Amino acid sequence: MTQTSENVTWLTQEAYNKLKAELEHLTGPARAEISAKIAAAREEGDLRENGGYHAAKEEQGKQELRVRQLTQLLENAKVGEAPAANGAVAPGMVVTIAFDGDEDDTLTFLLASREYASSDIETYSPQSPLGTGVIGHKVGEDAEYELPNGKKALVKILKAEPYEG
Secondary structure: OOEEEOOEEEEOHHHHHHHHHHHHHHHOHHHHHHHHHHHHHHOOOOHHHOHHHHHHHHHHHHHHHHHHHHHHHHHOEEEOOOOOOOOEOOOOEEEEEEEOOOOOOEEEEEEOOHHHOOOOOOEEOOOOHHHHHHOOOEOOOEEEEEOOOOOEEEEEEEEEEEOOO
């Protein structure tokens, strides 16, 4: 799925195509639609008290921010294969960990950029403290990461499989 090494983001061909299609939609049909909403609201008169105009301008701002994010991501993207199912934790994998070695206290998450975030599975960035702590470790190994309060936490890698979603 995604692996960041300096400013390079690794994407599968499928992920690249999906993000490219989103960018094309936002810079084409979606941009024309928001311009039409702004023009229609502008014709209603006084812009200071025109809620529709302000809402459309705010929507336009969010849309343009997403366009910039996608443009930067795709400019720095390298298309490659999904990670190998070799038991080592890497971006693009679904990882199950046990906190402090307690196999009753587990967490399963997708290690990937937020571009992959979905309601199906919790997603942690490879750059997050937990992400950087577990990358490269193999199933059965312990890994350590830093908590927000500066303390260290120990987890055991129980499973690491390529994301199929």
